[in-house]
Amino acid sequence: xxSPVMSVPRYGENTLSDLLPAVLGAVTGNDVAPxxxxxxxxxxxxxxxxxxxxxxxxxxxxxxxxxxxxxxxTWTSTFPSTTATSLASLGTGRPPGQHGxxxxxxxxxxxxxxxxxxxxxxxxQAGGRSGKDxQAGGRSGKDxQAGGRSGKxxxxxxxxxVPEEFQPHPTVFERASxxxxxxxxxxxSYQRESGLTRAVLRGGDFAASVSAGDLVARTLSALNRGDRxxxxxxxxxxxxxxHVRGPxxxxxxxxLRQVDSMVEAVVSRLPPDAALVVTADHGMVDVEERxxxxxxxxxxxxxxxxxxxxxxxxxxxxxxxxxxxAQRWRETLGTDYLVVDRDEAxxxxxxxxxxxAVARTIGDVLTLARGSGAVVRSGAEPNQSALLGHHGSxxxxxxxxxxLIARS
Numbered sequence: 001x002x003s004p005v006m007s008v009p010r011y012g013e014n015t016l017s018d019l020l021p022a023v024l025g026a027v028t029g030n031d032v033a034p035x036x037x038x039x040x041x042x043x044x045x046x047x048x049x050x051x052x053x054x055x056x057x058x059x060x061x062x063x064x065x066x067x068x069x070x071x072x073x074t075w076t077s078t079f080p081s082t083t084a085t086s087l088a089s090l091g092t093g094r095p096p097g098q099h100g101x102x103x104x105x106x107x108x109x110x111x112x113x114x115x116x117x118x119x120x121x122x123x124x125q126a127g128g129r130s131g132k133d134x135q136a137g138g139r140s141g142k143d144x145q146a147g148g149r150s151g152k153x154x155x156x157x158x159x160x161x162v163p164e165e166f167q168p169h170p171t172v173f174e175r176a177s178x179x180x181x182x183x184x185x186x187x188x189s190y191q192r193e194s195g196l197t198r199a200v201l202r203g204g205d206f207a208a209s210v211s212a213g214d215l216v217a218r219t220l221s222a223l224n225r226g227d228r229x230x231x232x233x234x235x236x237x238x239x240x241x242x243h244v245r246g247p248x249x250x251x252x253x254x255x256l257r258q259v260d261s262m263v264e265a266v267v268s269r270l271p272p273d274a275a276l277v278v279t280a281d282h283g284m285v286d287v288e289e290r291x292x293x294x295x296x297x298x299x300x301x302x303x304x305x306x307x308x309x310x311x312x313x314x315x316x317x318x319x320x321x322x323x324x325x326a327q328r329w330r331e332t333l334g335t336d337y338l339v340v341d342r343d344e345a346x347x348x349x350x351x352x353x354x355x356x357a358v359a360r361t362i363g364d365v366l367t368l369a370r371g372s373g374a375v376v377r378s379g380a381e382p383n384q385s386a387l388l389g390h391h392g393s394x395x396x397x398x399x400x401x402x403x404l405i406a407r408s
Contacts, residue, residue, distance in 0.1 A: 083281050112305070184206070263406075312394075
């Protein structure tokens with residue numbers, strides 16, 4: 001049973017956008033966050049396990065003895081609780097309303113289709129083997145970037161929507177490099193020059209990893225670089241397993257054991273004055289009920305574009321019709337969904353402080369799943385619609401992520 005409790009991120013207080021600035025402060029010795037056990041460290045690795053929600057980890061603690069033994073607490077992801085948005089906040093140290101990636105599918109001014117930031121191409125644009133929604137490249141579960149080998153990246157969109165111009169502020173990695181810290185990002189090779197990496201995760205060196213063992217080896221090697229080091233390592237397979245088999249599946253438990261083994265290998269070999277921080281970008285829920293926009297005419301009436309993802313939709317209406325669209329979605333979806341307009345979502349600070357340009361890319365209407373449902377699109381997003389595990393909404397199961405620390 002999915003918890004109905006909704007957790008709005010409190011940006012500036014234990015959210016993913018606060019983590020890397022705190023790590024940088026600890027490594028430089030300028031600002032050690034009292035809530036993090038990082039005093040005196042000179043080397044820190046942040047290992048992000050895609051899809052490792054705090055609730056899911058607590059429910060399977062016996063499968064992860066290393067993770068369960070680490071000191072830590074529970075933090076929150078971004079809104080929406082999805083990979084692209086969370087990684088953008090992690091890398092920039094900014095909330096979504098500032099960096100501009102406000103969903104799995106994000107509206108972009110000047111384009112009549114939303115963009116998939118994980119692939120930096122417009123939704124519906126062909127490229128690579130199918131993943132979550134028929135557009136994701138390679139062995140991707142839901143998120144594309146979160147799931148293995150890449151498909152093609154649209155060179156046209158990279159040239160017309162230049163990632164470094166879309167998000168021009170220095171990333172935390174760039175700030176750390178400028179401070180003389182050895183920065184390394186350890187992730188699959190397709191992320192090296194991806195649009196998302198260029199926009200929000202750029203800076204320092206990149207070390208491609210090809211397996212769990214390779215990630216361990218490259219992470220440890222990177223931690224030993226220079227007098228001070230910051231390492232960001234990324235692992236996707238738990239998220240992929242959760243999407244395809246469900247986060248309550250035996251397969252998810254077995255994959256968690258593999259993650260735990262990987263973490264143990266890093267912890268047992270940490271160099272002096274080093275720390276490992278393990279966290280995640282979101283949790284996940286098993287979806288039990290689906291409402292299909294593509295077979296429900298009331299949900300398409302007066303709608304010009306739909307972005308986001310099944311548990312957190314951005315709905316764009318024709319001029320003057322937003323209130324009517326919101327009312328039809330409320331009546332059709334019922335009390336299992338929270339339906340609000342753009343101004344209310346911004347006023348509730350779901351995205352943190354919102355720049356005017358970003359506000360225009362937030363849906364006229366936003367729809368969040370409260371329970372175990374999802375708003376799918378069987379025609380436009382056939383693969384995504386069939387997945388068993390989803391995330392994106394503000395329930396505790398999706399937004400609560402572990403923040404676990406081990407010291408050498």
